[in-house]
Amino acid sequence: MTAPGGRERRLLLIHGFLEHALSPEELREMEEMLRVEDGARRDLILASALHQELFVLHELPAEASPAPELRETGGFSGKRAPTLRSSRRLSSKVREFSWTPALLTAASLIGAVLLLLVARSDRRNPGPQRHESARNRDLGAPAPPPGTGQTPTGAPEPGPERVEEERIRAESARRLADLERRRSALAQEVPQDSDPKRVERQKADLGLLEEEKRKIEEEMKLAIEQARRAPRVRNGETVTQESANPNPGKEPANKVASLAWVDHVEGEGFILRKELRTPAREGAEILPGDGLETAGAAGRLALRFGDRSRLELRGETSVSEITEDLTAASTTGKQIQLSRGTLTAEVAKQPAHRPMVLKTPHSEATVLGTSLRLLVDPGEKGATKLEVHEGKVRFTRLVEKKASVDVSGGHYAVSALGLPLLSRPIAPIRLGTPEKPVLAGLCVVNAETGRPFLQFDPIEDGTVITLADLPTRALNIQASTSPATIGSVLFTWDGTPVMEGRVPYLLGGNDSRGKPLAWTPPPGDHTLTVIPYSGPPAANKREGTGTAGAGVTVRLRVR
């Protein structure tokens, strides 16, 4: 039997192998696994079948498919060139009919004739009807080095402002087309009874659509204008349109360059500037020293930088300050001070000497280009949790003894009192069904706030809870499931069963409003087993009914 970590490594190697991304050492390691482990061979087949199915799933519809392509570099056997590369499409189309050997032969012969015809036309008029990326791959065109500003085809890469402008235009065109469809449908609806009221209503509706059309066009102009005004980064430095323009005209020369702008707001979102807290509006500029805040469960505020980096605040979140030293000689990149709440960041590649730094009361995350989420529980006995989805982040603990750890994609780390600073793998998403539920997570919650303690979300096997390091002793343990609502959950704490039949599933129970009841686990070593069930609790309250999902057992030490 392979340990879970062993399978993780095995799949990593297998997926790397399918992408031809393994080093010779890794390839040898994988081959050795395949020799000795039947499970490795099975995983390779399953991963390869998935790889193949993903290609099928993403295959373009027949009418949108590029024409059959010619591959001029060495064929599969090294003998045939050119070759028909769209054989799979051919075979999947043939699948719709009763496929016979005669058809196969006929298709091959027709294919060969087509090949000759296509080859001739391709030589006369190379390119336009062929898929760009496929053509590059066929001809073995090397990808240009990063930062050259060229697409793989060698064409100049459009600037971010241009890309944004095109996106806005495309979105507006889609909305206008939709509007036109509605207008045509409405215009064709002739009131059957010539009721003057209905005729009047139809006219009014048409008028409203006209008004909506004007509004869309105005919004498009405004959005394009904002996209053009937004600051950009060139050669690692933020430049405004004014500074980029050698003839700035009437714009004041000493205008403070904005760092970013508000990309999206939902619910309550605010900009904090010089003691003022004003509601954030999309397109609003963020100046050095500004702060941001979202409030309420639905509060959401997204920020976009000139280099396309994007930060998003959700819920009760506060960023006290955003700064960036824009002078050329500076080695200080973007600095974001997160005081509390949740911040998600999609960080574009930053200049090596000017990393983005996300600071919290307990830690610092130094980022050169990545996708991450940072969660902060404020207070001395609070915690900061970093989850990295892609890339690598240097995470530094500032509480107790200073320490650092590199957290790479698919891992998380927590900085908190009494907790070792470790990079741990993020548990994969587990999706269940009402008929076959799964346990999605297990965490210790603060019964006073109802929120999980970041340092114990999830609870790992061997977790040590030091009560003195927590801001409260009013605790509880919560199980989350997939789907979120299932029949029941059975907790077994040191052999004692506790059945929960309603969300939230809490070991220590909850009040009538679902708020966790305060419960303090006694010091000592404990064992907790949690099993989800598709059906409600059984009459004896010692098990669930229906199907039992995969359970989990963790050992805890409380001191």
Next chain:
Amino acid sequence: MTAFLTAEPKLRAYAFACGLSREQADDLVQEGALVLWRRYDAYDRSRPFLPWALGIAHHLIQKCRQASQATHLLSPELAERIAETCTSMENEVEQRQGALRGCVEKLPGHLRSLLALRYGEQRSLAQIAQKLGRGLSATNMALHRIRQVLLECVEREGAL
């Protein structure tokens, strides 16, 4: 010849498992189909079709290996063992087919976009990394995570 149609996805999966690229797998299936047709008279219809088809695919892959001296292909001995495993998993692989679409739809949008770049636009890892402004290993890891989630999902869904 419906047997070939049923076997085709497994032949393609076998090709990937041996280290062939998408283009090479396409060519293998095309060449394999012609060889299977030419040799169809020699096929003993009382025996399962897949092992026979995999045997021919194995032979073609070894020819490719010799012709191109490709270093990323599995050794002949390992490829043979993989073919045996593939045969023994015929039903299991079939059970999982069809569950994938639902699993992909459950993924967040940005992960689906990543899959679309890799499998829809058929960009290489390097091209995706460049497009997204990420490192090669980060891109590889992101795709690995997605596939891992999908493997678990189709395992659950396929078993229902």
